[in-house]
Amino acid sequence: MNYLSGRLNDVKTVWQLLASRIEGQTHVERLNSFYQGQAAGYDQFRKRLLHGRCELFESLAVPENGVWVEWHCRCFFALSMRNGSHVTSSHA
Numbered sequence: 001m002n003y004l005s006g007r008l009n010d011v012k013t014v015w016q017l018l019a020s021r022i023e024g025q026t027h028v029e030r031l032n033s034f035y036q037g038q039a040a041g042y043d044q045f046r047k048r049l050l051h052g053r054c055e056l057f058e059s060l061a062v063p064e065n066g067v068w069v070e071w072h073c074r075c076f077f078a079l080s081m082r083n084g085s086h087v088t089s090s091h092a
Contacts, residue, residue: 009041010048 016037
């Protein structure tokens with residue numbers, strides 16, 4: 001992702017956080033309505049927002065084939081620390 005597309009992604013994510021209309025009858029529908037507009041770019045946004053995060057994860061002692069799972073809200077960020085190098089992200 002180049003600099004310009006990264007900044008455009010940030011603007012879209014912030015716009016969705018601040019100004020998106022939340023619709024739905026149930027709690028699940030309202031959560032999905034809130035998150036759907038930001039889901040595609042949120043991981044990259046968070047990566048730039050939380051400075052030092054990658055360095056922190058790289059400094060942790062993780063057993064061979066260990067997995068770090070950070071769970072918050074309704075998504076998770078999983079770091080597969082196999083060989084100390086692979087980082088993956090997914091939404092539940």
